[in-house]
Amino acid sequence: MKREVLFPTPIYWHDFPDSKNLNKYLFKHIKAWYKSDIKKGRPTGEFKTNSGFGWHSSTDMNDKKEYQPLIQELFKMAEECNKDYGIQPKLGLGNMWANINPSYSYNKTHTHPNSLWSGAYYIKVPKNSGKLFLEDPRPGPNTIMPRRVEGVPKELWRVIAYEPKEGRCIMFPSWLPHGVDINMNTEKGEKNWRISVSFNFIQTPE
Numbered sequence: 157m158k159r160e161v162l163f164p165t166p167i168y169w170h171d172f173p174d175s176k177n178l179n180k181y182l183f184k185h186i187k188a189w190y191k192s193d194i195k196k197g198r199p200t201g202e203f204k205t206n207s208g209f210g211w212h213s214s215t216d217m218n219d220k221k222e223y224q225p226l227i228q229e230l231f232k233m234a235e236e237c238n239k240d241y242g243i244q245p246k247l248g249l250g251n252m253w254a255n256i257n258p259s260y261s262y263n264k265t266h267t268h269p270n271s272l273w274s275g276a277y278y279i280k281v282p283k284n285s286g287k288l289f290l291e292d293p294r295p296g297p298n299t300i301m302p303r304r305v306e307g308v309p310k311e312l313w314r315v316i317a318y319e320p321k322e323g324r325c326i327m328f329p330s331w332l333p334h335g336v337d338i339n340m341n342t343e344k345g346e347k348n349w350r351i352s353v354s355f356n357f358i359q360t361p362e
């Protein structure tokens with residue numbers, strides 16, 4: 157018997173170089189941005205329906221020059237994704253934003269419409285602060301759940317959860333439903349913050 161696997165869903169991850177220093181730098185800037193937002197009285201989770209009690213910055217992070225060191229790394233990786241997946245057009249960074257998820261915050265399942273590649277880069281990940289879960293996007297496998305044998309390979313799973321890692325970036329097709337589990341870390345103050353950056357890469361016009 158022969159087998160072909162069609163309609164694959166690629167998930168890419170990459171540990172950015174010198175991420176310790178990069179994260180220290182990003183933490184400082186994102187924390188200042190968060191504080192100034194709070195001062196202005198902007199409620200957390202504003203504008204975003206999928207954000208459960210976390211702080212979600214405005215989505216113009218890609219226009220701010222202090223985040224260029226991260227943006228450069230994101231572009232390098234997204235271009236690799238394009239190459240691997242056979243996508244030709246030059247990429248643009250449609251938008252980008254920072255997330256601070258304190259204890260008990262989460263992100264509901266969602267997709268990122270009108271984009272090619274989406275993902276997250278992790279700056280601060282306390283213990284048990286929530287895994288990123290990805291769901292099988294095809295309606296077929298979600299309408300029938302046959303009893304399975306133990307240990308089926310993960311290509312056949314319906315949901316998969318990734319443990320976030322500081323300095324790691326994960327990218328996947330923007331149509332892939334995903335979310336973040338509840339942050340169950342209850343250390344004091346900012347110790348319980350999980351900090352990440354999310355983004356959408358888009359095709360540029362010919």
Ligand SMILES: [Fe+2]
Binds near residue numbers: 268354
């Ligand atoms: Fe997302």
